[in-house]
Amino acid sequence: MASMDVNAGLHEQLTKCGITLAASLPDDWVAPLIQRIEGDNAIRHVPVAREAEAIAICSGAFFGGVRSVALMGATGLLTCTGELATLNLRHAIPVFLIVSQRGTIDDQRIYQEVQGRRTKPLLDMFDFPYHVVERPEDIGCIPDCYETSRLQKRPFVLFLARQLMKGDVR
Amino acid sequence: MATKNDLASQPALKVMNRRDLSKRLVAKLKRDEAIIGGIGNTNFDLWAVGHRPQNFYMLGSMGITVPIALGVALAQPDRGVIAIEGDGSLLMSLGCLATIGMLQPRNLTIVVMDNGMYEITGRQKTATHATSDIVAIARGAGIENSVWARDEAHFDQLIDRRFDEGGPHLIAVKIDDEHATEQTPRDPALIRQRFMQGIGTGRKSALDG
Numbered sequence: 001m002a003s004m005d006v007n008a009g010l011h012e013q014l015t016k017c018g019i020t021l022a023a024s025l026p027d028d029w030v031a032p033l034i035q036r037i038e039g040d041n042a043i044r045h046v047p048v049a050r051e052a053e054a055i056a057i058c059s060g061a062f063f064g065g066v067r068s069v070a071l072m073g074a075t076g077l078l079t080c081t082g083e084l085a086t087l088n089l090r091h092a093i094p095v096f097l098i099v100s101q102r103g104t105i106d107d108q109r110i111y112q113e114v115q116g117r118r119t120k121p122l123l124d125m126f127d128f129p130y131h132v133v134e135r136p137e138d139i140g141c142i143p144d145c146y147e148t149s150r151l152q153k154r155p156f157v158l159f160l161a162r163q164l165m166k167g168d169v170r
Numbered sequence: 171m172a173t174k175n176d177l178a179s180q181p182a183l184k185v186m187n188r189r190d191l192s193k194r195l196v197a198k199l200k201r202d203e204a205i206i207g208g209i210g211n212t213n214f215d216l217w218a219v220g221h222r223p224q225n226f227y228m229l230g231s232m233g234i235t236v237p238i239a240l241g242v243a244l245a246q247p248d249r250g251v252i253a254i255e256g257d258g259s260l261l262m263s264l265g266c267l268a269t270i271g272m273l274q275p276r277n278l279t280i281v282v283m284d285n286g287m288y289e290i291t292g293r294q295k296t297a298t299h300a301t302s303d304i305v306a307i308a309r310g311a312g313i314e315n316s317v318w319a320r321d322e323a324h325f326d327q328l329i330d331r332r333f334d335e336g337g338p339h340l341i342a343v344k345i346d347d348e349h350a351t352e353q354t355p356r357d358p359a360l361i362r363q364r365f366m367q368g369i370g371t372g373r374k375s376a377l378d379g
Binding site for chain 1: 272361
């Protein structure tokens, strides 16, 4: 499946989740999805200055009865684990994050390798649920992931794998 | 753009009291406006002047009161939403002012209680004690309706309006360093649940009677 089709599929699944607000800070893998959302009049897109802002906005949207998603890169996820723990875990507030899974063995970037090694262990430590989407045919799991976040009232991280987002492009 | 010198050249800003101002603010609310209270003394005083179901008292997570309020404001555009935040907390996340300046949510008001210090940890000084002017920063970020309240009467005048239109607004006040005398209940999940009931999105359980 071409990357454009993957992003169309992701967008379609977010719509199935009932999402009407998206807060984002781009990394280059999720940027095309953000661009699609920006063009969707049914989803209010909020570009933020820092990833923790996206977590807070989505939490406020939950208070107000609106379904939302926070989109960011793996580095951005590391910057807001404090807020995810002290706001979302402490107050039992669900938040759904879509994050590029940077730093895997097929992503040979020295500035991403720590994210690749340490992000999942960090989420395990906090006991935040996560799921990695590696193939286009797995995109349909997103509504179940979203409802898991709502059920558990915790952050849920949906990782987008390199093969899914970039194919064979190096 | 306003500078520190502009602030110095304004009529003198009276140093007021957070609890008194919180009481004045709450007394003006007529439309079930939501309030997001920042950590520490800010939400302790909000609690002390009388609990409302539409108050959210944040325990921890310094710096994100204002973007939480933004999320509520975007989700419920017909409800006035007020963030009460301290200077130290706001300095942690000045980028959110730029986001608000860009979005221009008409139902969001930010009240900044500025005493130039991290009061709860021992009154260590913040940058607003020295060089930073919160109102100038907010204006520079695109929140045109940003103003220092000169005294209590001016504060009353600034908040004597509908909160669900005409924003965003930022009202900054210089306050003293008096500690709050009461503290909020320490039950974060219950605070969240009751707040959501207060703004019409939380389900009552059978256990609530």
